[in-house]
Amino acid sequence: MRDVAFGQFYPADSFVHKLDPRTxxxxxxxxxxxxxxxxxxxxxxxxxxFLVISIIVSRIPIRSVLKTVKAVLFIxxxxxxxxxxxxxxxxxxxxxxxxxxxxxxxxxxxKMAMRLLxxxxxxxxxxxTTTPMNLTDGLESLLTPLKWxxxxxxxxxxxxxxxxxxxPSFMEEIDKIMMAQKARGASFDTGGxxxxxxxLLPILIPLFVSAFRRxxxxxxxxxxxxxxxxxxxxxMKKLTFTGRDVVAWVLTAAFLAIIxxxxxxxxxxx
Amino acid sequence: xxxxxxxxxxxxSEKTPFEKQALKDVSFVVDEGQSVGIVGATGxxxxxxxxxxxxxxxxxxxxxxxxxxxxxxxxxxxxxxxKGIGMLFQxxxxxxxxxxxxxxxMFGPLNFGFSKTEAEEAARRAVNMVGMDYDSVKDRSxxxxxxxxxxxxAIAGVLAYRPKILILDEPTAGLDPAGKREMLSxxxxxxxxxxxxxITVSHNMDEIAEFSQRVLVMNNGKLLYDTTPSxxxxxxxxxxxxxxxxxxxxxxxxxxxxxxxxxxxxxxxxLVAALLAYAGGRNA
Ligand SMILES: Nc1ncnc2c1ncn2[C@@H]1O[C@H](COP(=O)(O)OP(=O)(O)OP(=O)(O)O)[C@@H](O)[C@H]1O
Ligand SMILES: [Mg+2]
Numbered sequence: 001m002r003d004v005a006f007g008q009f010y011p012a013d014s015f016v017h018k019l020d021p022r023t024x025x026x027x028x029x030x031x032x033x034x035x036x037x038x039x040x041x042x043x044x045x046x047x048x049x050f051l052v053i054s055i056i057v058s059r060i061p062i063r064s065v066l067k068t069v070k071a072v073l074f075i076x077x078x079x080x081x082x083x084x085x086x087x088x089x090x091x092x093x094x095x096x097x098x099x100x101x102x103x104x105x106x107x108x109x110x111k112m113a114m115r116l117l118x119x120x121x122x123x124x125x126x127x128x129t130t131t132p133m134n135l136t137d138g139l140e141s142l143l144t145p146l147k148w149x150x151x152x153x154x155x156x157x158x159x160x161x162x163x164x165x166x167x168p169s170f171m172e173e174i175d176k177i178m179m180a181q182k183a184r185g186a187s188f189d190t191g192g193x194x195x196x197x198x199x200l201l202p203i204l205i206p207l208f209v210s211a212f213r214r215x216x217x218x219x220x221x222x223x224x225x226x227x228x229x230x231x232x233x234x235x236m237k238k239l240t241f242t243g244r245d246v247v248a249w250v251l252t253a254a255f256l257a258i259i260x261x262x263x264x265x266x267x268x269x270x
Numbered sequence: 271x272x273x274x275x276x277x278x279x280x281x282x283s284e285k286t287p288f289e290k291q292a293l294k295d296v297s298f299v300v301d302e303g304q305s306v307g308i309v310g311a312t313g314x315x316x317x318x319x320x321x322x323x324x325x326x327x328x329x330x331x332x333x334x335x336x337x338x339x340x341x342x343x344x345x346x347x348x349x350x351x352x353k354g355i356g357m358l359f360q361x362x363x364x365x366x367x368x369x370x371x372x373x374x375x376m377f378g379p380l381n382f383g384f385s386k387t388e389a390e391e392a393a394r395r396a397v398n399m400v401g402m403d404y405d406s407v408k409d410r411s412x413x414x415x416x417x418x419x420x421x422x423x424a425i426a427g428v429l430a431y432r433p434k435i436l437i438l439d440e441p442t443a444g445l446d447p448a449g450k451r452e453m454l455s456x457x458x459x460x461x462x463x464x465x466x467x468x469i470t471v472s473h474n475m476d477e478i479a480e481f482s483q484r485v486l487v488m489n490n491g492k493l494l495y496d497t498t499p500s501x502x503x504x505x506x507x508x509x510x511x512x513x514x515x516x517x518x519x520x521x522x523x524x525x526x527x528x529x530x531x532x533x534x535x536x537x538x539x540x541l542v543a544a545l546l547a548y549a550g551g552r553n554a
């Protein structure tokens with residue numbers, strides 16, 4: 001189970017790992033915007049190249065990156081199939097009852113699939129190259145302006161870091177509970193959908209029980225040490241931008257510019 | 271031969287930066303009727319080893335045969351295997367899930383193909399065996415029992431399908447001394463009458479000294495010694511392995527420093543007998 005924990009930090013010594021988390025988060029947002037600005041195949045190609053280059057530079061084996069896609073492959077396939085079958089504009093290639101496959105539909109669905117893939121891959125590249133602590137620090141720092149509208153930025157950051165901190169523990173817990181139930185003859189991969197869903201109960205119930213127990217224990221431990229989320233806590237490691245971040249900004253901005261130019265046909269020049 | 275392990279190696283998260291060799295070339299055999307302890311420092315691979323025995327970890331390198339089932343086969347009969355080799359984990363009470371004690375204990379038997387009435391009968395037997403009254407607890411929620419009772423019910427959930435071999439991974443972890451004692455005597459009473467062979471992973475050397483005829487000592491994923499408790503605690507350098515001595519052995523050593531020579535006892539009963547014999551000898 002620990003093997004499939006998707007989006008977990010993957011340690012390596014690379015340009016991307018060393019970037020400030022805020023840079024990565026912002027670049028991620030820019031990338032997502034760019035993906036939604038895509039119209040022509042050239043712009044999809046540009047997105048693809050940007051992603052592949054980032055992955056190569058991050059020195060994370062392709063296998064580990066692709067593993068994160070596996071977790072959402074089902075959703076992507078469903079989306080694509082529905083889009084193909086229910087898109088009714090354009091030249092009809094095949095039709096039966098209310099279902100039609102049109103040329104336009106195929107194109108639309110393939111673009112949709114690419115968008116989803118790019119979204120999943122880019123966000124998991126961020127979590128793969130950033131420790132959970134850095135990620136929350138970065139988010140907190142980016143969200144700081146929201147303090148003006150009384151948004152509890154600090155509390156949200158603490159909640160997020162606790163949640164992230166517990167993901168590996170939960171994976172471990174699921175692993176243990178699954179083993180215990182398998183030892184008692186449970187099987188999770190046979191039978192129809194309903195049978196399989198029912199087979200999850202012996203895992204989910206102990207998991208919830210233990211989650212509440214843990215939450216209780218943690219709350220007590222925090223109270224016992226008089227914890228309160230003072231807004232002005234200092235950080236052990238202060239986030240700082242370096243020359244590396246500037247390089248990343250420039251590259252990301254250039255990428256966004258290319259996408260915009262492709263969308264507008266180089267501002268009507270083409 | 272009930273269990274045969276040959277050249278077993280295992281690596282977690284192979285080919286990633288988290289790669290960790292947990293077992294290296296481990297071989298041993300367990301015969302029917304033995305009670306085997308597995309000891310070793312934390313992280314030495316004990317849990318990984320026992321999880322292989324009932325197919326919870328897929329065998330990658332080496333050969334394992336348990337109850338005539340060959341685990342290196344392409345599709346070993348895992349149901350038959352797991353029915354024959356029961357396993358109790360650390361904090362077994364965390365595996366309780368059903369709405370009533372009865373249905374939780376019947377979970378295993380039903381999975382292994384018992385009929386409804388057989389399962390009910392098996393549950394009654396198992397719950398009574400762990401020292402609780404079936405009729406008074408069967409309809410209660412397992413979550414509202416006390417910690418010790420939960421653990422008993424969890425044990426009953428394994429005993430119910432009558433495994434031949436019982437594997438216990440740190441059965442007494444998190445119990446107070448009285449709870450430990452109770453648990454151990456329960457296990458000891460099961461061995462023989464119900465279960466022929468017990469394999470116990472433990473950090474508690476008192477348990478090993480008290481209940482095992484044989485100890486496997488794991489160190490860094492390797493099987494360092496396959497020996498008897500008296501050999502381990504009286505001849506080998508236990509502390510160098512990151513293990514402690516049982517209290518009985520410590521007392522014998524202390525007395526030796528005071529020139530009181532006792533036989534090499536392991537169990538508390540034998541220690542008391544030896545002390546009485548010594549005192550008697552002096553008085554005579
Ligand atoms: N699911 C896992 N993924 C990766 N590594 C693991 C996993 N489980 C155990 N390990 C590693 O394998 C090694 C052996 O672990 P194992 O749990 O078998 O040790 P152990 O002897 O049972 O220790 P303990 O006495 O603490 O229970 C350890 O270094 C551990 O960190
Ligand atoms: Mg262990």
